[in-house]
Amino acid sequence: MQKNERYIWIGAGALAISFFALVAFSPVAVAQSGVTDSEEYLKTFREVFRFIEENFVEEVDPKTLYEGALKGMFDTLDDPYSYFLDIDGMESLTDITTGNFGGVGLVISKQTKSSVPDYDDDTLLYIEVVSPIEGTPAYRAGINAGDLIIKIGAESTEDLTIDEVVGRLRGVPGTEVQVTVLRGKKTEMAVSIVRDIIEVPTVKAAMIDSDIAYLKISQFTPFTDDRVRDAIADFERTGYNALVIDVRNNPGGRLSSVIDTADMFLESGTIVSTRSRVPRENDIFTATKRVLVPKNVPIAVLINKGSASASEILAGALRDNARAMIIGQTSYGKGSVQQVREIGDGGFKLTTSRYYTPSGLNIDKIGIEPDTVVEDDPLTDDEQAVIDSITEDNLVSEFLRLNPDPSDNQIDEFIDSLQNDGLILEDRIIKRLINTEVNRTNNNPPVFDLEFDIILKEAVDVLQRMTSGIIRTGIGM
Incomplete structure (x- = not known):
């Protein structure tokens, strides 16, 4: 990993390390008034460390104490982008910045007290999906930006760091990991993802x-x-x-x-x-x-x-x-921008600017x-609830498994069957769900999709009017 380069990534998942702006770390100047206090704290820390090592009822691995202390220091910062990295975390970071790594293909961030609106003592902090990487196992499995990863297997992610989540999501290509996500405020979905080598498209x-x-x-x-x-x-x-x-x-x-x-x-x-x-x-x-x-x-x-x-x-x-x-x-x-410093087998990331x-x-x-x-x-709450039900029961995936290249008649029959089951949506919404699922599972999806991508359609409409002379000004305004 280059030591004098800055990066500004949002956590990488599956893999996921959060990988934002990185540079070689150099000590931050400490105000003169704080030097005495800092030295006193370090002295006390050494004394406590040694006392625990020598007197705890069971033998303690010094490395475990050391890493635990470092993790605790970063936790007090309440900054999702500053944290300790063990050896696996540092290796993941190197893999990510070279554009080729193993995992499931998620970009993630850890929620903090300050990042959650209306946080209170009853709020649970999980791992947030910033985005799935297009074409990866997580993308094909239907994980969306904004989903919260609340469990990996049977284990809650509430008390896990991003580094620890990385270790649980990564694994031998071809093996399976089950992830439970919370979509919106109520919908929980268990998703099985098959790990693979992730080649980052650019x-x-x-x-x-x-x-x-x-x-x-x-x-x-x-x-x-x-x-x-x-x-x-x-x-x-x-x-x-x-x-x-x-x-x-x-x-x-x-x-x-x-x-x-x-x-x-x-x-x-x-x-x-x-x-x-x-x-x-x-x-x-x-x-x-x-x-x-x-x-x-x-x-x-x-x-x-x-x-x-x-x-x-x-x-x-x-x-x-x-x-x-x-x-x-x-x-x-x-x-924010982070620096990374390698220490021993691991390292840490710290927000510095x-x-x-x-x-x-x-x-x-x-x-x-x-x-x-x-x-x-734009969807109403009722429409979103119907979509959540369709997604949770894998109805679109099952339809496409039986009809890999569905005709218009087959799609109409599928829409009728959903309506008969009380799952009522506009035809355009269901057709978009089908199109999204087709693109997710396609090894060579189209570069763009004007039929269903309404944001792209808006951009094309504006640019066409600009190039035809209907719009002359307004860029960046």
Whole structure:
């Protein structure tokens, strides 16, 4: 793992380590007034450590005491992105940043008291799914962004760290792990996921029509900016007049990668800045005039609640520099930067600074607000309850098992059977459930889907009006 590189990921799951901005750790300067107290605390700690080791009724492994103490220190910070990493956690982090690892393919974060609205003493803190990685076992199993992992097997995740969840979700490819998720406030679902080697996709590209190019960025790995550059070159050869950049369910990644990517769309201006109480962590990253996409090509950036960290940096940079309009849903809201230090076989991650968009906004726990809000498919509570029942009973999966390539008549018969069982939804909603399940299980799903993707349809509609001259202004406003 490179030691002088920053990353800004949102926890990686299945695998899942939360992997946000990483750099080599260097000691933080301590105010002179606190040195004496710190030294006294360390002295007391050593005395207690030694006393426990020598006097506890049973023999104690010093490493167990040491790791337990470190975990306790990080727990007191109430920061989901600062925590101790054992040897497995460090190995997972290295695997993730190289873009190839084993697991089930989830991006996760640990809930904290400060991250849960209306937290009280009765609130249980679980592992939250930020997003499933497209094409992975968890994605195909139907895990959604926003789901809470409340059990792995029969074990509650309430008292587990992300590091411990990693160890339970990872395993030999081909083996199975059962995960219980809480969707919404009431619906619990047990899902069996078969582990596999996870190869992280970074970029997919295609032409939507003769004018509009589509660029989907799944994560910002060391190779993402090169893949984006290649895609833009392909668009240039084909010819295009507008661009959609899709960073929905993009959990983040390498800071240098997202900066280089943003630089391809900006002629000038700030991309992102970092601020800290430690002066050396303060930095401003600006465009370097290496722009590849002409300024007269309008851009729409798609975001949702699974867009975090580096993807939020890209969206914020293009919006605040009036280079793109943002369409979709409010993003996740991860605006802090972490450092990683290796110690012994393990290490730790610590939040050391926060990042700010060019307008000076820190989006931590707030997110990027889109210029045009489009929900995936607004549902009533009653409709969501019916969908939960259909999902929990695997009715769509069973229908597709019996009808791998269903005809319109077979779909109509399926809709009728659901209605006969009291599961009443509009035809379009059921057809979308079927389409989503087909894409989940397809080893080569389409790059985009204009029929059912209403956020993408909105972006295409806006860009078509812009390129035809109906809309002339408003980007980033």
